[in-house]
Amino acid sequence: MSKQETLIETPIAQPYHPDEEIDLRELFATIWDGKWLIIAMTLVFAVAGFFYSISKPNIYQASVLLAPANEEGGLTGISGQLGGLASLAGISLGGGDSNQTLIAKEVLQSRAFLASFIKRRNLEVPIMATTGWNKSTESWIYNRELYNPETDRWLKDDDGKSLKPTDWDLVKAFKENHLSLSENKNNGMITLNVKSEAPPAAQQWAEWLVADINEHMRREDVAEAEARINYLGDKLNDTNIAGMQQVFYQLIESETRTVMLANAQREYVFETIDPAVVPQEKSEPKRSLIFGLAFMLGGMLGVFVVFVRAFLKKT
Numbered sequence: 001m002s003k004q005e006t007l008i009e010t011p012i013a014q015p016y017h018p019d020e021e022i023d024l025r026e027l028f029a030t031i032w033d034g035k036w037l038i039i040a041m042t043l044v045f046a047v048a049g050f051f052y053s054i055s056k057p058n059i060y061q062a063s064v065l066l067a068p069a070n071e072e073g074g075l076t077g078i079s080g081q082l083g084g085l086a087s088l089a090g091i092s093l094g095g096g097d098s099n100q101t102l103i104a105k106e107v108l109q110s111r112a113f114l115a116s117f118i119k120r121r122n123l124e125v126p127i128m129a130t131t132g133w134n135k136s137t138e139s140w141i142y143n144r145e146l147y148n149p150e151t152d153r154w155l156k157d158d159d160g161k162s163l164k165p166t167d168w169d170l171v172k173a174f175k176e177n178h179l180s181l182s183e184n185k186n187n188g189m190i191t192l193n194v195k196s197e198a199p200p201a202a203q204q205w206a207e208w209l210v211a212d213i214n215e216h217m218r219r220e221d222v223a224e225a226e227a228r229i230n231y232l233g234d235k236l237n238d239t240n241i242a243g244m245q246q247v248f249y250q251l252i253e254s255e256t257r258t259v260m261l262a263n264a265q266r267e268y269v270f271e272t273i274d275p276a277v278v279p280q281e282k283s284e285p286k287r288s289l290i291f292g293l294a295f296m297l298g299g300m301l302g303v304f305v306v307f308v309r310a311f312l313k314k315t
Contacts, residue, residue: 045297
């Protein structure tokens with residue numbers, strides 16, 4: 001029986017390069033050598049952040065807490081009871097409160113509604129032609145390169161074109177700089193936020209938005225109900241069948257009740273739970289946060305430049 005020799009391979013030791021290790025003393029020495037550059041860049045960024053933060057005007061936010069306005073036994077109940085009869089007559093009595101609230105939220109942020117709201121409340125100048133708010137006189141500070149408050153006229157550019165903003169510009173500026181809407185998914189509560197450089201304006205605009213969206217939805221529903229009443233009246237005159245006449249009478253009665261309930265309900269779609277108040281404290285800018293971020297950014301950038309410079313010298 002032959003003996004087999006077992007060969008054991010010994011691992012080949014990798015060459016040791018001390019230069020590949022991170023020498024903490026060398027890192028600290030590099031930072032210490034470039035300390036003045038790091039300090040200078042940190043100070044430059046800190047000063048820039050400070051002046052940038054104080055150059056931003058104070059923005060105040062007014063908030064309104066809203067809940068869907070449900071009318072027990074009202075419009076939804078009528079629609080459910082007479083929905084089958086309405087389908088026989090070829091009309092629809094509409095959806096429920098949840099659907100109405102969803103539509104109202106989308107209408108509130110729609111271009112058509114906001115453009116109408118801005119013009120109806122004369123907000124073109126405060127949105128587009130002001131540079132700030134004077135607290136002592138409680139008046140707007142106007143941008144006289146765009147608007148002349150004495151003559152109440154928008155100026156013209158070098159080509160003779162008026163600088164008056166379009167509906168597109170007004171709605172875009174209002175949605176980006178002033179309006180925000182959020183919903184609590186757990187309880188369905190809606191928070192409407194309005195920002196402005198003027199605390200009284202933020203509170204007033206928030207109240208106007210709630211009042212106008214309620215009135216807008218009320219007018220739309222009343223107009224639709226009245227149109228259905230006219231349609232049902234025509235159908236009633238065209239039929240001689242007693243059973244169908246009774247159906248039309250019931251539908252006309254329900255639509256008439258819809259109109260009455262809509263006109264009697266002050267807060268038609270959104271009910272105010274917590275009204276807007278004139279804000280006492282600014283919501284932005286966060287000046288301390290801006291200064292802190294600028295300080296940290298300057299320090300980190302300074303350290304990075306020092307290491308890059310040291311690496312270039314070594315290579």
